[in-house]
Amino acid sequence: MSNYAIYQPKGKAGEYAKWACNFYTGCSNDCAYCYCKRGALGSLWSNVPRLKKCFTGDLHAMKVFMKELEANINELRKDGLFFSFTTDPLLPSTRALTLMAAYEAASRGVSVSILTKRSDIVELFDQESWLYPYRKYIAIGFTLTGCDEAEGYASPNDMRIRDMKSLHILGYPTFASIEPVLDPAKSLKMMAESQESCDLFKVGLESGGNRLYGREELKAMYDWMYRHIETPIYLKDSFVNALAFDRKALPKNFVGTDYNVFNSLV
Numbered sequence: 682m683s684n685y686a687i688y689q690p691k692g693k694a695g696e697y698a699k700w701a702c703n704f705y706t707g708c709s710n711d712c713a714y715c716y717c718k719r720g721a722l723g724s725l726w727s728n729v730p731r732l733k734k735c736f737t738g739d740l741h742a743m744k745v746f747m748k749e750l751e752a753n754i755n756e757l758r759k760d761g762l763f764f765s766f767t768t769d770p771l772l773p774s775t776r777a778l779t780l781m782a783a784y785e786a787a788s789r790g791v792s793v794s795i796l797t798k799r800s801d802i803v804e805l806f807d808q809e810s811w812l813y814p815y816r817k818y819i820a821i822g823f824t825l826t827g828c829d830e831a832e833g834y835a836s837p838n839d840m841r842i843r844d845m846k847s848l849h850i851l852g853y854p855t856f857a858s859i860e861p862v863l864d865p866a867k868s869l870k871m872m873a874e875s876q877e878s879c880d881l882f883k884v885g886l887e888s889g890g891n892r893l894y895g896r897e898e899l900k901a902m903y904d905w906m907y908r909h910i911e912t913p914i915y916l917k918d919s920f921v922n923a924l925a926f927d928r929k930a931l932p933k934n935f936v937g938t939d940y941n942v943f944n945s946l947v
Contacts, residue, residue: 682712684735686742686782687692687749687757690766693888696918696938698763698794704742705730705768710798711833714861716888717767730768730775739778741838746782754789761792771797771805780805780812792940792943796822796858800836803847813851820854820942821845825875827867842875849878854942856880860917861887862863862894869909876912880942885917899923907932913940933946 690701707727708715736742750757764770770779783793802821806812812819823841826832826878849855857879862868872882884906886894903924906914913936921928928937 684733685749686736686746687753687762690763693918694766697766699760700753700768700863701763701766702746702782703733703765703767704736704746704782705732705772705775707731708768709772709774710835712798712835713831713833714863714887730772742778743785747785749946750782750789750791752787756788756926757786757791761794761943762786762939764793764795769797769799770795771799771802776802776805783819784812784815787812787818790818792818792820792858792941794820794822794942796824797831798824798835798841800840800844803844803851806848806853807851812833816851816853818943820880821848821857822856822858823875824857824858824860825871826863827871829861830845831852831863838871839874839931840879842871845875846878851878854880856883856942858883858885860885861892862902862920863887863892865898869902869905872906872910872912876910879912881913881940882910882912883917884914884920886919886923888919894923908935910934915940 686704687700687702690698706725707730709728711728732742736745751925764779768775779795782793786793801805823845825838825841827838829837845855855878857869857875859882899920911934913934915936
């Protein structure tokens with residue numbers, strides 16, 4: 682595991698973000714399909730988020746973060762910063778560091794994307810929050826599978842959509858990670874119910890799991906998205922490769938890796 686706070690993800694994670702920040706390992710959501718607890722982090726994984734061993738405490742973690750933020754500021758202003766691949770960054774036990782780091786980044790013109798499965802977070806970003814003046818630089822994303830039964834102690838999907846709507850009204854860019862697709866019908870239902878408050882959908886298949894996808898069911902899912910969703914959609918490589926699509930030939934509402942929810946700021 683990296684001894685840095687800020688780093689450049691590789692492999693499938695690199696498709697999701699060019700720069701990321703991980704302060705913690707472990708997650709109390711305890712989702713059945715979690716790739717982290719099956720993959721390289723399996724031996725380090727816990728249902729209790731723990732500060733990475735390279736940090737002696739919260740103050741040290743922030744000191745390291747600030748040093749790395751300043752060292753990479755030009756690249757980060759161009760590409761943004763993602764939280765987080767190794768925990769839910771808005772759990773009650775992880776949100777303090779996340780929000781402090783997000784503030785420091787956004788106040789320096791670095792766009793920040795935060796992905797969560799929590800639904801008790803609107804008050805962290807409302808008009809009384811010190812993050813609110815920088816809301817155009819802070820995108821809040823929600824994983825939406827529609828399968829509460831597979832997501833342990835995470836907030837229910839419908840409550841995540843409720844919070845997405847509230848944050849969108851407040852002026853924050855929003856995105857939804859429709860990943861993993863566990864049940865195509867439920868994934869599409871999540872997209873239909875959230876699209877009016879969502880600025881970008883990211884759709885991907887399960888990594889390293891037991892779910893076998895039929896080409897016809899994925900093609901039907903793609904056809905439905907094409908007909909019914911106007912919000913920009915990024916199909917991850919897992920989805921595109923399963924259908925042997927040429928990404929460059931996709932219709933214009935299916936965007937490429939260069940698209941993000943901050944494009945309107947450019």
